[in-house]
Amino acid sequence: MGAAPIWAQSAPAACPDGPRLSPDGQSAAALQKAIDKAPADTVVMLAGRYDIDRTVRLRSGTRLCAQPAATLQWADEDRPGLLLDGTRADHTRIQNLILQGRGIALKGRGHHVENNWIRRITGGPHQGKAHWNQRHGVIVVDRAEQLRVIGNRFEDIVDTGIMAYGLRDSALQQNHFLRVVEGIHLWSSGHTTVAGNTGEGFTAMAIEVQGDDIPGLVIRDNRFSSWLATHDPGSYAMSVVSGDGAVVSGNTVEARPGMGATLEVGGIAPVVQGNTLVGAPLVIATAPDARIEGNTVRGAGIFKDVNRVQGGQLRISGNRIEQAPRVAIGTDYWRGYDRITLSDNTIVRQQQPGDAPFIGILLTGTDKSPLTVTGNRVTLLPGSTASAPMACFGNSGHQGDMRGALVADNVCEGRGHGAFVSTNSQGGHVGVRYLRNTLRDLRQGISGDSSGLIAERNRLERVATDPAGLGR
Numbered sequence: 001m002g003a004a005p006i007w008a009q010s011a012p013a014a015c016p017d018g019p020r021l022s023p024d025g026q027s028a029a030a031l032q033k034a035i036d037k038a039p040a041d042t043v044v045m046l047a048g049r050y051d052i053d054r055t056v057r058l059r060s061g062t063r064l065c066a067q068p069a070a071t072l073q074w075a076d077e078d079r080p081g082l083l084l085d086g087t088r089a090d091h092t093r094i095q096n097l098i099l100q101g102r103g104i105a106l107k108g109r110g111h112h113v114e115n116n117w118i119r120r121i122t123g124g125p126h127q128g129k130a131h132w133n134q135r136h137g138v139i140v141v142d143r144a145e146q147l148r149v150i151g152n153r154f155e156d157i158v159d160t161g162i163m164a165y166g167l168r169d170s171a172l173q174q175n176h177f178l179r180v181v182e183g184i185h186l187w188s189s190g191h192t193t194v195a196g197n198t199g200e201g202f203t204a205m206a207i208e209v210q211g212d213d214i215p216g217l218v219i220r221d222n223r224f225s226s227w228l229a230t231h232d233p234g235s236y237a238m239s240v241v242s243g244d245g246a247v248v249s250g251n252t253v254e255a256r257p258g259m260g261a262t263l264e265v266g267g268i269a270p271v272v273q274g275n276t277l278v279g280a281p282l283v284i285a286t287a288p289d290a291r292i293e294g295n296t297v298r299g300a301g302i303f304k305d306v307n308r309v310q311g312g313q314l315r316i317s318g319n320r321i322e323q324a325p326r327v328a329i330g331t332d333y334w335r336g337y338d339r340i341t342l343s344d345n346t347i348v349r350q351q352q353p354g355d356a357p358f359i360g361i362l363l364t365g366t367d368k369s370p371l372t373v374t375g376n377r378v379t380l381l382p383g384s385t386a387s388a389p390m391a392c393f394g395n396s397g398h399q400g401d402m403r404g405a406l407v408a409d410n411v412c413e414g415r416g417h418g419a420f421v422s423t424n425s426q427g428g429h430v431g432v433r434y435l436r437n438t439l440r441d442l443r444q445g446i447s448g449d450s451s452g453l454i455a456e457r458n459r460l461e462r463v464a465t466d467p468a469g470l471g472r
Helices: 028-037 129-135
Strands: 043-045 048-052 063-074 084-086 093-100 104-109 112-114 117-121 138-145 148-150 153-165 167-173 176-187 190-195 198-200 207-210 217-220 223-225 236-240 247-249 252-254 261-265 271-273 276-278 282-284 290-293 296-298 302-304 313-317 320-322 327-331 339-343 346-350 358-363 371-374 377-381 390-395 406-408 411-413 419-423 433-435 438-447 454-456 459-465
Touching: 028 043, 028 048, 129 153, 153 167, 176 190, 207 217, 252 261, 261 276, 282 290, 327 346, 346 358, 358 371, 358 377, 377 390
Parallel strands: 043 063, 048 063, 063 093, 084 104, 093 112, 093 117, 104 138, 112 148, 117 153, 138 153, 138 167, 148 167, 153 176, 167 190, 176 198, 176 207, 190 217, 198 223, 207 236, 217 247, 223 252, 236 261, 247 271, 252 276, 261 282, 271 290, 276 296, 282 302, 290 313, 296 320, 302 327, 313 339, 320 346, 327 358, 339 371, 346 377, 358 390, 371 406, 377 411, 390 419, 406 433, 411 438, 419 438, 433 454, 438 459
Antiparallel strands: none
């Protein structure tokens, strides 16, 4: 086995076994001739630099490999085309190459793109729809099965590292993205794993998933950071709004200040679990039966967007949220779901001078099953000087539209600062039950209108005032 290329993210596989031949020359014509005449199971071995002035077409079973490396260079930026086209082939393998100036188009079954460096793709002057394919590193133009894109480096690409339509039974793993617009963009893709990828210097999203609700999508253990200053303000770092039972787990995403979300999640029954998200919210889009569990969110919160969900459950459970600026868990309204449970979350907020008012969990009106808020722990830490109001919970319901909500077995501690619940509207507490909560070191129990609430067996420790009678 040859030495590993310097861009390898892991040890490269050896070139495939079998007969070998090399092109007779360093041109596109010589490479095409070698591919066309290679018998089955023959590896076309490359070395040096090849000036590619027209698209090289792959045949089924084509194997291109170099040890340690070879360069395919697009020769004429003004000419449209791709370095390699495998859209009329199956079971090709492209390995240990430097692909510069243009990328690869694929379709079909069983392609492998492994341990390549794909870089400096500008798209040339051909920016229209007819030439859109040449703006990406690897593009699946229309359905592919058993695709493996593993251990590649995508660098300085005018559009997307990996753009794919209709993937099935595929894996995109251990790739690295540097200074690309988007890392991975999937349309209507299922039974596919996106794992162990890394990247920095994005202009748009690291991963974007759209299209039909296809089952079997797993996005796990990816790490992304360092969005460029040219990134659109308010846009998202990752968006997974397609899938049936999609699992988004173990990812680490560090957003640029001002971005709208580290992660947006939608689709049917997504599971968002064990992620570390820094600097921007986790946003829940239209996602019936969503489970948001065991994530760590720093410098932002978890927010249910205004959306069209019309049933199912939402469970936000076991998350740790640190230093959310205004609200740690909240929404404009909790309507649409049949059942909403906010449980066992840990929220910590250290207030700083000049900060806006803060609420740990925001309770708002529901139109179906009442809201259940249990087992959460909210710690309010006042700053060294006078700071804005803080509350473990906020109730923005009105005129009984929170009726039946249960707020039970939560802990709220404030170091002598803040309130257990603040409210800013009349009738929001009507029919709301506050049971077995622990209030510790607070300035106040409930502020604002508290008429109509039901309070039982709450424990108050060093609470300065209790106008709502929570401790009765």
